[in-house]
Amino acid sequence: MSDPAEVHALDPESFEERVHSFQFWFESVQGYLAGREYGHRPDAEDPPLEESERDRLVTVLCNYCVGETAALDGASGLVAAAPNRLTKIFLSTQVVDEGRHLEVLRHRLVELGVERPEEEVERRVSPRLRDFRQRLDALVAQRDWDAAIFAQNVILEAMEFSTFHMHAQFADPLTRELLIGIIKDERRHIGFGETELGRRLRVHPTLRDRLLRVRSQLDPLVLATFEDAMSELQVPRAEREDLGRSYLGAVERLGVRA
Amino acid sequence: MSGNVLKLPGSEAPRAKYALEDDTGFDEVPKKYRKFYRRWGGRDDVLAPNEVLCPVCKVVIRSNRELRPGDRVYCMACMARLRVVQGPDGGLVADVEY
Numbered sequence: 001m002s003d004p005a006e007v008h009a010l011d012p013e014s015f016e017e018r019v020h021s022f023q024f025w026f027e028s029v030q031g032y033l034a035g036r037e038y039g040h041r042p043d044a045e046d047p048p049l050e051e052s053e054r055d056r057l058v059t060v061l062c063n064y065c066v067g068e069t070a071a072l073d074g075a076s077g078l079v080a081a082a083p084n085r086l087t088k089i090f091l092s093t094q095v096v097d098e099g100r101h102l103e104v105l106r107h108r109l110v111e112l113g114v115e116r117p118e119e120e121v122e123r124r125v126s127p128r129l130r131d132f133r134q135r136l137d138a139l140v141a142q143r144d145w146d147a148a149i150f151a152q153n154v155i156l157e158a159m160e161f162s163t164f165h166m167h168a169q170f171a172d173p174l175t176r177e178l179l180i181g182i183i184k185d186e187r188r189h190i191g192f193g194e195t196e197l198g199r200r201l202r203v204h205p206t207l208r209d210r211l212l213r214v215r216s217q218l219d220p221l222v223l224a225t226f227e228d229a230m231s232e233l234q235v236p237r238a239e240r241e242d243l244g245r246s247y248l249g250a251v252e253r254l255g256v257r258a
Numbered sequence: 259m260s261g262n263v264l265k266l267p268g269s270e271a272p273r274a275k276y277a278l279e280d281d282t283g284f285d286e287v288p289k290k291y292r293k294f295y296r297r298w299g300g301r302d303d304v305l306a307p308n309e310v311l312c313p314v315c316k317v318v319i320r321s322n323r324e325l326r327p328g329d330r331v332y333c334m335a336c337m338a339r340l341r342v343v344q345g346p347d348g349g350l351v352a353d354v355e356y
Contacts, residue, residue: 006322007294008331012339019337027288161315184286187315191336194314198356249313253354 020086025093025188032184039104039178046111046174054112057175060167060229062124065105065117067160067225070133071189072098074152077140081148090192097185104178111174126228132156132221139214146200146207147214153193154254155215155222158247161186163226166243170235194250201254211256219247273324276308284317287334294320295335310352314338325350 010018018024035041049057075094082088109117136156139148161183168179201207223244230240251257282296296318298311305311307324315336325331329342331352338354345351 007291007334008319008321008329010332012330015332015339019334024288024334028286031285031287031289031292187286187317187336191314191333191338194354195338195356198354202356246316253313 016086020090022089022093025096028188029097029185032181036177036181038107039100039181040174041177044174044177047172049112049172056232056234057172058109058112058114058120059124060232061105061109061112061175062117062121063126063129063225063229064160064164065102065109065121066125066129066133067156068098068101068105070129070136071152071156071160072102073133074136074140074148074156077137078145078148078152081140081143081145083145087196090188094189094192097189101182101185104181108175108178126225128221128228129225132218132225135218135221146197147210149193149196150211150214150256151218153189154197154250155219155247157186157189157193158250159222159226159244161190162243162246163229166230166235166239167233169239170233190246190250194254197254208255211254212258215251215256216258223247273326274307276306276320276322276324278320278322282320284335286317291334295333296320305349307350310340310342310350312336312338312340313352314354319352330355 033039072095075091075098079088079091079095082091106117109120114120132151136148136151139151142148164179164183164186168176168183171179197211201211226243227240230243278293280293282292284292284295284297287295296309298316298318303318305318306320308321309318310325310331311317312319312333312335315333315338317333317335319331319333319340321329321331325342327342327344327350331340331342332338333340333352339356340352341355342350343353
């Protein structure tokens with residue numbers, strides 16, 4: 001496929017084909033992951049944290065690990081349910097992204113002195129996030145493409161996108177670097193979810209009512225979880241106003257509102 | 259950016275043409291496409307006539323010509339297909355096309 005002088009002159013089919021490819025994914029992530037070790041520059045500054053600050057960060061990272069594990073299980077399970085080649089290929093790149101996120105977050109826990117990260121994650125996970133994960137797992141097991149993509153790529157990913165973005169502004173330098181790398185991946189995930197559902201809603205408008213029911217069950221769990229994370233990180237309340245903005249913007253555009 | 263004028267067939271008035279610099283510091287898409295995007299500087303970031311903000315992922319999308327309502331643009335960072343429209347305040351905004 002030739003590259004036009006103006007990318008916006010591509011026809012929609014060529015654009016879709018191009019961006020839903022491993023080739024595109026590989027060339028994209030190279031730009032911001034090359035030379036990184038576990039998500040950050042090997043010589044990144046890592047000043048010691050106060051014990052209370054370290055403990056709060058460990059709790060937050062443990063919950064991020066659960067969110068990323070949910071997305072990893074969800075994306076990998078949904079490859080089989082994906083309706084066509086392009087969605088299968090995109091989701092397989094998302095699986096790689098989610099696996100990387102889990103790895104770098106777990107590694108950060110080790111860098112922070114957590115000896116048994118898996119046990120710590122189990123001990124510190126929010127019950128609401130655990131509940132969300134179980135419900136997402138159930139949708140994936142039922143191969144309920146629309147509801148699972150909505151739960152995973154719109155609700156969960158959009159909330160992670162906003163939360164990580166906010167956290168990065170207040171984080172220690174090393175955590176900040178790995179969060180910024182994750183945010184760059186999340187852009188693709190949220191865009192994929194919204195576009196895929198937008199297309200399906202255009203053809204099947206009655207799907208909107210179903211997604212609204214999924215939203216009413218799941219988004220309180222995710223919103224509360226990430227609000228808890230912001231409290232844990234002591235992010236000023238005024239700064240948290242933007243927390244749900246990305247997610248609410250997406251559901252507004254899709255028309256999934258009461 | 260240059261301000262040369264390009265007359266396009268069928269347009270009411272000539273559009274300004276823009277030479278996009280190769281590296282805007284945006285590293286989230288393959289190198290050959292990076293000039294078409296840049297990071298958004300927040301609400302105080304004034305967009306040029308060849309730029310529009312992606313409503314999905316908040317990246318600034320750039321074109322090598324002045325944008326007008328009805329133009330199609332792509333956000334490669336989040337893979338959204340967008341249509342340029344006139345916003346409520348008269349400026350250009352992008353609507354997602356599904």
